Amino acid sequence: MASSNNQVNLNNLDVVDLDYNSIKASLKNFLRNQSQFKDYDFDGANMQTLLRLLSFNTHKLAFITNMALNEAHLDSAQLRSSILSHAKDLNYNPRSIRSSRARISASFEATSENQPYTIDKGSTFSAVVKNTSYAFSLPETLVVASANNTFELTTDIYEGFFVKDSYLVTGVDNERFKISNKNVDTRSIVVTVYEDGNAIGDTYVYKQTLLDVNAQSKVYFLQTAEDGYYEILFGDNIIGRLPKNNATLVIDYRISAGPAADGASQFAMDFDPTGRDELLSTPIVETIEPSRNGQEAESNESVRYYAPRSFQVQERTVVDHDYSVALKAAFPEVNVVHAYGGEEANPPRMGKVFVSVDLTNVDGLPDSKISEYTRFLRRRSPFGIDPLFIEPDYLFVYVRSLVRYDVNITTNSPERIRTLVTNAITAYNDVNLNDFQTVYRDSQMCRTVDFSDTSIVSSITDSRMYKKLDVIREKASNYVIDYGVPIRDTLPEVIGTHKINREHAFRSDTFTHNGTAVHLEDVGDGNVRMTKRQNNIDIEIGKVGTIDYASGIVNLNNLNIQSFSGPALRLFAYPKDKDIKATKNQILGIESSGIEIDVEEIRITE
Numbered sequence: 185m186a187s188s189n190n191q192v193n194l195n196n197l198d199v200v201d202l203d204y205n206s207i208k209a210s211l212k213n214f215l216r217n218q219s220q221f222k223d224y225d226f227d228g229a230n231m232q233t234l235l236r237l238l239s240f241n242t243h244k245l246a247f248i249t250n251m252a253l254n255e256a257h258l259d260s261a262q263l264r265s266s267i268l269s270h271a272k273d274l275n276y277n278p279r280s281i282r283s284s285r286a287r288i289s290a291s292f293e294a295t296s297e298n299q300p301y302t303i304d305k306g307s308t309f310s311a312v313v314k315n316t317s318y319a320f321s322l323p324e325t326l327v328v329a330s331a332n333n334t335f336e337l338t339t340d341i342y343e344g345f346f347v348k349d350s351y352l353v354t355g356v357d358n359e360r361f362k363i364s365n366k367n368v369d370t371r372s373i374v375v376t377v378y379e380d381g382n383a384i385g386d387t388y389v390y391k392q393t394l395l396d397v398n399a400q401s402k403v404y405f406l407q408t409a410e411d412g413y414y415e416i417l418f419g420d421n422i423i424g425r426l427p428k429n430n431a432t433l434v435i436d437y438r439i440s441a442g443p444a445a446d447g448a449s450q451f452a453m454d455f456d457p458t459g460r461d462e463l464l465s466t467p468i469v470e471t472i473e474p475s476r477n478g479q480e481a482e483s484n485e486s487v488r489y490y491a492p493r494s495f496q497v498q499e500r501t502v503v504d505h506d507y508s509v510a511l512k513a514a515f516p517e518v519n520v521v522h523a524y525g526g527e528e529a530n531p532p533r534m535g536k537v538f539v540s541v542d543l544t545n546v547d548g549l550p551d552s553k554i555s556e557y558t559r560f561l562r563r564r565s566p567f568g569i570d571p572l573f574i575e576p577d578y579l580f581v582y583v584r585s586l587v588r589y590d591v592n593i594t595t596n597s598p599e600r601i602r603t604l605v606t607n608a609i610t611a612y613n614d615v616n617l618n619d620f621q622t623v624y625r626d627s628q629m630c631r632t633v634d635f636s637d638t639s640i641v642s643s644i645t646d647s648r649m650y651k652k653l654d655v656i657r658e659k660a661s662n663y664v665i666d667y668g669v670p671i672r673d674t675l676p677e678v679i680g681t682h683k684i685n686r687e688h689a690f691r692s693d694t695f696t697h698n699g700t701a702v703h704l705e706d707v708g709d710g711n712v713r714m715t716k717r718q719n720n721i722d723i724e725i726g727k728v729g730t731i732d733y734a735s736g737i738v739n740l741n742n743l744n745i746q747s748f749s750g751p752a753l754r755l756f757a758y759p760k761d762k763d764i765k766a767t768k769n770q771i772l773g774i775e776s777s778g779i780e781i782d783v784e785e786i787r788i789t790e
Contacts, residue, residue: 185566186433186639191215194315196359197530199693201523202243202246202247202250202471203243204239204240205239205290205641206235206241207239207243208235210241211235211238211239212226212322213233218698218772218779220238222663225442226516232290235420237678238325238365238658247627249664250383257270257275258270258271258488258491258492259488260464261337261488261575264412265410265411265412266483267487267488268410268412268487269407269410270491271470271487271526271587271590272407272408272494274491274492274496275494275495276364276490276491276495276513277392277406277407277408277485277514278481278482278486278487278559279296279370279479279480279481279482279513280368280369280370280371280414280479280482281367281368281369281440281441281442281480282369282371282440282442282477282478282479282516282569283341283342283344283371283440283442283445283478284320284342284343284370284440284441284442284443284445284446284448284475284476284477284478285341285342285343285473285475285476285477285478286311286320286340286341286342286343286448286471286473286474286475286476287338287339287341287471287472287473288338288339288341288451288453288469288471288472289336289337289341289469289470289472290336290337290338290339290453290457290464290467290468290469290470291334291335291336291337291466291467291468292334292335292457292458292463292464292466292468293333293334293335293463293464294333294335294457294458294463294464295333295458295462295464296330296332296333296462297460297462298458298460298462299328299329299330299335299682300327300328300329301328301329301335301415301457301458301459302325302327302459303322303324303325303327303328303337303455303457303459303749304322305321305323305324305325305346306321306322306323306345306346307321307322307455307457308320308321308322308345308454308455308456309321309341309451309453309454309469310449310452311448311449311450311452311475312446312448312450312551313444313445313446313447313448313475314447315642316444316516318342318343318444318445318448319343319344319345319433319454320341320342320344320445320451320475321341321342321343321344321345321346322341323340323341323342323372323438327455327674327765328645331369331380334466335455335457337618337693338472341371341451342343342372342438342440343440343441343445343448343475343478344369344372344438344439344440344643345438345439346372346436346437346438346439346443347365347435347436347438347439347710348390348434348435348437349361349362349363349364349434349435349437350432350433350435351432351433351435352430352431352432352433353377353429353430353431353432353433354402354426354429354430355429357484357700360409360415360771361415361416361417362409362413362414362416362434363413363414363415363416363435363437363592363596364413365419365437365439366412366413366466367439367440367441367480368437368438368439368440369437369438369439369440370406370414370437372436373406373416373435373436373437374387374435374436375387375388375390375404375416375433375434375435375436376388376433376434376438377402377431377432377434377435377478377740378433378434378706379427379428379431379432380431380434381530385432385434386402387402387468388402388403388404388418389402389404390404390405390406391403391404391405391424391498392405393499395499396424397419397423397424397484397772398423398445399421399422399424399425400424400425401419401423401424401547402425403418403419403424404416404418404424404427405418405424416433419727424659428466439472440478441478442478442479442480442481443478443479443480443729444478445475445478446476446477446478447475447476448474448475449471449474449475450471450582451469451471452469453467453469456672457668461481467574469554474782476545476546477515477544477545477546479517479518490509490512490513493509493513494509494510495662496509497509497510497760499564500564500565500566501561501564501565502566502612503504504522504523504524504525504537506564507521507523507537507539507561507571508520508521508522508523509711510560510561510564510590510725511539511541511557511560514560514655515556517543517544517546518541518542518543518544519542519543519544520541520618520619520620520771521539521540521541521542521620522539522540522576522620522621522768522769523537523538523539523540523571524537524538524768525537525538525636525768526538526572528768529597533572533727534707535568535569535570536569536570536571536572537565537569537570537571537572538572538573538574538618538769539551539557539561539571539572539573539574540574540576540656540769540771541557541573541576542573542576542771543665548575549573549575554573555572557573558571558573562571564786566732574765574769575769576620576770576771577666577668577768577769577770578651578652578770578771578773579649579650579651579668579766579770579771580649580650580651580652580754580772580773580774580775580778580779581617581647581648581649581650581665581763581764581773581774581778582623582647582648582649582756582778582780583609583629583645583646583647583774583779583780584645584646584648584780584781584782585605585633585643585644585645585646585780585781586643586645586784587601587602587605587640587643587781587782587783587784588595588632588641588643588783588784588785589601589637589639589640589641589783589784589785590637590639590641590787590788591785591786591787591788592669592787592788593638593639594637594638595781596637596639598783598785599783601637601639601640602781602783604636604779605633605636605637605640606776606779606781607636607651608632608633608635608636609629609632609633609636609774609779610774610776610779612628612629612632612774613773613774617772617773617774618765618772618773618774619634619653619772620766620769620770621766622664622764622765622766622770622772623763623764623765623772624647624763624764624765624770625763626647626762626763628665629645629647630643630645633645637665640739641786641788647762647764648668648756648757648758648759649669649756649757649758649759650754650755650756650757651665651754651755652752652753652754652755653665653692653745653752653753653754653755655745655748655752656745657745657746657747659744659745660742660743660744661742661744662739662741662742662743662762663736663739663740663741663743664737664739665737665738665739665740665755666735666736666737666738666756667736667737667738667759668736668766668768669736669759669760669764669765669767670734670735670736670759670760670761670771671690671731671736671757671758671759671760672689672733672758672759672760673688673689673708673734673760674727686722688705688707689708689731689733689758690693690704690705690731690738690756690757691703691704691705691706691743691751691756691757691762691789692704692705692754692755692756693748693749693750693753693754693755694748694749695745695746695747695748695753696745696746696747696748697714697744697745697746698746699746701716702714702715702718702725703715703742704728704729704755705722706731710730710731710732711729711730712727712729712730712731712738712739712740712762713725713726713728714726714728728740728741728742728743729741729743733760737757738757738759750777
């Protein structure tokens with residue numbers, strides 16, 4: 185564009201770069217191209233001050249605009265308040281902090297003059313975790329009675345103590361009833377409304393949806409406010425009952441420290457269970473289950489991930505992915521979920537959906553959790569579809585590697601190299617395995633080992649799979665072990681006595697049978713034999729089962745296992761394909777005890 189008295193030359197004006205120095209340089213170039221400023225010294229004091237002011241103002245406005253646009257979207261928002269606001273638009277209520285739970289039994293002796301004894305909700309037990317004291321409280325009121333002077337109770341206790349918030353309902357528009365502590369465990373909230381001066385209030389029930397809610401339903405809703413605190417909402421007398429004006433609202437809830445209280449295993453009773461000084465001895469508290477499953481409040485990244493997916497599910501479970509999203513969003517203890525339709529089962533079971541759930545730091549799925557999850561899913565499943573929970577099938581990979589590293593290019597010790605390789609394998613498991621529908625890639629594992637340190641020259645890595653046998657001790661029993669993948673069938677047959685270094689497609693840990701240390705192995709002919717070791721020779725005792733290499737199923741018959749070392753008896757097998765793929769409800773993973781690293785020092789010279 186040609187310049188004139190009425191036109192401005194914009195050819196050298198940079199409107200893209202928002203860096204402060206770039207803006208300042210762009211302004212200088214812009215002014216230099218104006219005829220009236222040809223002879224100006226733009227580095228002079230006065231002009232320099234004006235340029236700095238203009239550059240700073242432009243830079244600040246650009247920064248504010250950029251931040252404001254970022255906060256306008258869930259994907260790019262950084263402020264907790266913005267993320268919570270977007271989640272609210274998607275009808276997603278972020279999970280609160282969760283109290284650690286323990287199960288205890290307590291016994292005490294009392295005069296029993298005024299039994300039954302009522303132990304109030306919120307009565308506390310004390311415990312110490314890492315030199316910090318925590319209070320664990322009763323979630324409900326208990327009534328204890330006995331036919332003699334000895335009283336017993338068994339109950340769950342939750343970390344934290346109960347507090348109350350009270351409000352007067354005024355009836356103003358958009359009235360808000362905020363919970364005054366951010367560390368509330370929302371599962372513990374009890375909302376009671378006292379109307380017309382009554383001493384006995386009505387308990388309102390928490391609802392997540394508007395389904396089955398009418399004008400008379402005494403329900404409350406929960407949402408997060410812009411400052412991160414939770415607040416109670418009521419209906420409008422059309423959907424949900426609105427408490428009367430001048431009613432008193434009491435919110436009773438538990439304050440929690442989250443996972444910090446996990447691991448408590450010794451508890452002391454902090455109250456008199458008789459309530460009347462009728463104790464004859466100090467109460468004894470025994471731990472059935474140490475405290476666990478405490479959780480921090482849902483993180484920003486978790487909200488960012490689950491909010492749109494929860495909106496997609498729309499409070500219903502129709503396809504298999506819906507089950508995973510619904511359960512993981514509602515229950516923080518859930519690690520991974522896998523669901524598949526009954527038509528995929530063998531034999532098929534129409535009208536059923538099979539759900540496998542793996543809990544964090546918990547072996548198996550307790551009956552109480554199955555009942556809780558079943559109730560949760562039935563309200564969201566299509567009519568005529570019943571969820572059936574099945575135990576996950578755990579398949580583990582045993583990784584053994586000989587690692588050679590050059591001592592000329594590192595100061596690391598062999599033990600340090602072993603630690604680096606072990607950590608790399610553990611990281612591979614965390615990222616690629618420990619879930620349903622995963623695949624162990626042998627080539628990836630070899631690269632993981634080789635790249636765990638720059639001094640590693642080469643490695644020889646061997647992988648096997650194993651399952652843990654649920655043993656019935658000292659009783660002749662039949663067992664079926666299903667690996668879910670084909671087992672290698674190309675190893676040569678060696679029947680009878682043989683040297684101990686013989687490779688087997690199937691082999692067990694050592695265990696005691698009839699007072700003798702033995703192990704199980706195949707010899708390539710489809711039979712499983714029991715052998716004992718003597719003078720570096722494995723001596724066959726007899727056949728104890730069969731192995732189907734194609735299906736990966738091993739049948740063991742009339743096997744009497746008396747004892748074995750370690751937490752479980754492991755049954756090893758070489759897969760036919762070095763890549764192992766988990767199927768259906770199978771979880772594939774690598775345990776720390778399933779990693780064996782041998783380190784060899786070498787010295788490479790030019």
